[in-house]
Amino acid sequence: MLLTMxxxxxxxxxxxxxxxxxxxxxxxxxxVPVIMALAVISTAFTGQAIAVAFDxxxxxxxxxxxxxxxxxxxxxxxxxxxxxxxxxxxxHLGAIGFALGWRPHPAGLALGAVIIARAPQCSPRWxxxxxxxxxxxxxxxxxxxxxxxxxATRRADRADRT
Amino acid sequence: xxxAPVKWAARLTPAGALTEALSQAMTVSVDWFGVALLAAWGGxxxxxxxRWFRFT
Numbered sequence: 207m208l209l210t211m212x213x214x215x216x217x218x219x220x221x222x223x224x225x226x227x228x229x230x231x232x233x234x235x236x237x238v239p240v241i242m243a244l245a246v247i248s249t250a251f252t253g254q255a256i257a258v259a260f261d262x263x264x265x266x267x268x269x270x271x272x273x274x275x276x277x278x279x280x281x282x283x284x285x286x287x288x289x290x291x292x293x294x295x296x297x298h299l300g301a302i303g304f305a306l307g308w309r310p311h312p313a314g315l316a317l318g319a320v321i322i323a324r325a326p327q328c329s330p331r332w333x334x335x336x337x338x339x340x341x342x343x344x345x346x347x348x349x350x351x352x353x354x355x356x357x358a359t360r361r362a363d364r365a366d367r368t
Numbered sequence: 369x370x371x372a373p374v375k376w377a378a379r380l381t382p383a384g385a386l387t388e389a390l391s392q393a394m395t396v397s398v399d400w401f402g403v404a405l406l407a408a409w410g411g412x413x414x415x416x417x418x419r420w421f422r423f424t
Contacts, residue, residue, distance in 0.1 A: 239394050243387035251382075262424070271423025281417060310394045317393040325386050325403070328410025332382075335413050338421035356383035 209252050209353055210295055214245035215302060222306045235310070238303035239318070245299050246292030246322055247356055250329035252349045254284070254291070258337025259345035267338070284330040296322040382409045 218241040222233045229236045261267050270280060296319070300308075310318070336345050378384045382405075389402035 235394070239391040240387050243383060243390050247383045247386060262422075267423045277418060277421050277423075280423075281414065281421070311396050314394040314396045317396060317398070318390055321386070321389050321393050321403075325389060325406050328382060328406045328413065331410050331413035331417050334417035334421050338417060338423070356381060 209248045209350075210245060211298065214241050214248065214295070214299060217241050217244075218299060218302060219306065222303075232307070234303055234306045234308035238299065238306075238308045238310075242296050242299045242303075242318075242322070244357055245295040246325075247329060248353060249291040249295045250327075251332060252353045254330060254333040255336045255349040256342075256346055258284070258333055259340065259342040262337060263342040281331065281334050284334055285327050287330075290323065292322055380405065382406060385409070 218237055221229075221237045221241070225233075258267070267280075275283075300315075336348060340348070379388065385399075385402040385405035389399040389406070392399040392402070
């Protein structure tokens with residue numbers, strides 16, 4: 207919840223309302239897609255990786271492994287469930303962005319919705335790779351570290367454009 | 369100012385590709401490079417997960 211909602215919302219409101227740096231007049235339009243992408247990645251990757259790792263630690267995955275479910279079936283299940291977790295995050299941040307003055311083109315919004323629904327589906331594969339191979343504590347550390355790397359790279363990329 | 373290699377490294381991460389794809393989508397255009405990059409990351413991780421994932 208901290209990485210998927212609280213920090214992204216705080217970043218969005220803070221970066222939009224506080225006039226830090228030169229990011230143009232329409233700061234909401236600059237920051238909403240960036241923070242939305244961060245929240246979607248947090249939901250589809252960071253939270254899920256930690257959950258899978260601890261499921262494995264406490265034996266939940268072992269019980270799944272004892273059923274007829276193949277490895278690819280588990281991955282498909284993770285992709286379907288975890289990959290769509292980014293949609294509510296995108297909705298919440300979009301609503302907050304709208305309140306902050308973000309006014310995207312309706313066609314752009316529809317295209318963005320498709321990308322939010324489909325693109326994060328690459329994350330659960332990383333979730334399975336990390337959560338299904340490393341110790342839970344290592345996954346916790348790596349997933350949180352990657353969150354900071356993703357957040358920093360977003361800032362680096364965006365700062366270079368403005 | 370951000371150095372070009374850092375900018376490109378940022379662009380090549382999954383978060384970078386998603387951000388760029390999302391930003392361009394809001395301006396009603398498709399970032400095919402970003403979409404391809406996300407597919408490549410997904411494919412790579414999928415193959416690695418099939419190889420090394422363990423239930424226990």
